[in-house]
Amino acid sequence: MPADLAVIGLGHLGLPLAQAAVTAGIDTVGYDPDPRPYAELRAGRSPVEGSLTASEVRRMLSGGFRPTTDAAELGRVRTAVICSPAPLGPDRTVDLTALGDAARALASRLRPHTTVLLESAVPPGTTETFLRPLLEEGSGLVAGRDFHLACSPGRLDPGNRTRTLANTPKVIGGLTPACTESAAAFYGRLTDKVVRARGPREAEMTKVLETNFRHVNIALVNEMAVLCHDLGVDFWDVIRCAETKPFGFQPFRPGPGVGGHGVPVDPGGPPHGGHSSGHPLRMVSLAQEINDRMPSYVIQRCATLLNEHGKSVRGARVLLLGVTYKPDTADQEAAPAREIATRLMDMGAQIGYHDPHVLDWRVRERPVPRADSLYEAAAAADLTVLLQQHRTYDLQGLAVKAQLLLDTRGATPAGAAHRL
CATH class of the missing domain: 3.40.50.720 (NAD(P)-binding Rossmann-like Domain)
Structure with a gap:
């Protein structure tokens, strides 16, 4: 069943984003290759400590949110937001393994005119020199021409009930001006203010x-x-x-x-x-x-x-x-x-x-x-x-x-x- 949005990575970034999207009436699917988040969500529980309450998870599910471990769902959406973890590795450099896996899963199913957004906290240059090549090689499409690509790093404050996604300005930097505007159109449905970066x-x-x-x-x-x-x-x-x-x-x-x-x-x-x-x-x-x-x-x-x-x-x-x-x-x-x-x-x-x-x-x-x-x-x-x-x-x-x-x-x- 097609959806408007796929949130890739159901962790501390992805879950609140999916919640905000469902609340805004966006048909949302949540993909995570790890079966644990899927099982927890299907049981009405949050897989992330301190994130959503059980009642919030139940409201998401009743609102149409569909968690899945089936990457085929990624080929049926207009917008895909990657929220994969990017922790520091033993050498204190950022580990992009999960981001790479997410990019490959999406790339083989990427359709023209899709908007791809990156929310993971990554070093400067990652969107263009790491994510873009993986998406282009796996799909045969060209970023900025065949699909939109932008970065909008997560700004959520876990546990803060006053500062939510809706009232926290969202910074967006697209590969091209058209990419930026496509990202702004999406986030404009979720937040009061969008801030456009140069790139x-x-x-x-x-x-x-x-x-x-x-x-x-x-x-x-x-x-x-x-x-x-x-x-x-x-x-x-x-x-x-x-x-x-x-x-x-x-x-x-x-x-x-x-x-x-x-x-x-x-x-x-x-x-x-x-x-x-x-x-x-x-x-x-x-x-x-x-x-x-x-x-x-x-x-x-x-x-x-x-x-x-x-x-x-x-x-x-x-x-x-x-x-x-x-x-x-x-x-x-x-x-x-x-x-x-x-x-x-x-x-x-x-x-x-x-x-x-x-x-x-x-x-x-x-x-x-x-x-x-x-x-x-x-x-x-x-x-x-x-x-x-x-x-x-x-x-x-x-x-x-x-x-x-x-x-x-x-x-x-x-x-x-x-x-x-």
Whole structure:
């Protein structure tokens, strides 16, 4: 059965896009070669933690959304949006394997006049030098002449119910002006504002800038938090004061590490697709190094606090609060909690956790005991570590109950806990 839209990749980008399309009345099919998302969706559940609720999935299905593992469906659509994951590989370069597989699956079924859009976060040049050749070789069609090709990197904020696809401007860069306008016509049905970039590389680089801006600024406040602790300065009060400046400052806050789906990218560093500018972004590399050190710093602070209270990490009962990468969501993507738990376990600590959004949590494939009663668990633990400040946590009450509380988010009242 033909559809207006195919969303390729039913992950943290693809699912919300498919939801928005169905809500807008667009006949949508969702393709993913992995059978797990298909099975979960057909059962009325979201295959992505912290993405859609079960009721939202049911509304999508009742609205006509059709998940599938059959690539033949891709040959019956007017628009195809590729939302395949593009994670960092072991060498810290972007892994385009899933994107390549998606492109090949689409290419062999690509019809003239189809609009192909790329939402995956990729290095500049990927649309033109990686995706375009795969589509052209597999289809025998020419991008910009026989079909439209554009990049519009995803901008969704998982768990944010205020900022949705509808009210978040969409940046679009097409291979040709006609490609850009075709993409704008599609996204104009989903969002209030479309921003036209000069081309695909500018659209791709926009995502790189946005992601690196976040990581560099988090690195700055992480480094200052360590410095201020050594100097005896309340850095959280410093931030409170600084954010009153009405111009030239945007507040960022330190934490135990940086999680999330947006990974820092250095397009001038290790070559992608045989291309390198030869001008690596040194600030991005340094920011990554600083942020990667934060879980170790948290462990150091845990050991110091326990030692100051006459206890050793070995044998200590440590309760971790909040194991997701963002507050008030179940999304655990790259959350520092797992690394912190692993290091504490290696040092001989007895780890437990509490998170209202995560009912089962595993470290090294082993289940970590979940606290049923938060206050009782905090009172019994030698050390409680707040890693994520979910809205349901009564931090003032928690500070009273806990024997020893380390707040890595600066969320507790001043003087109620030891802050990062």
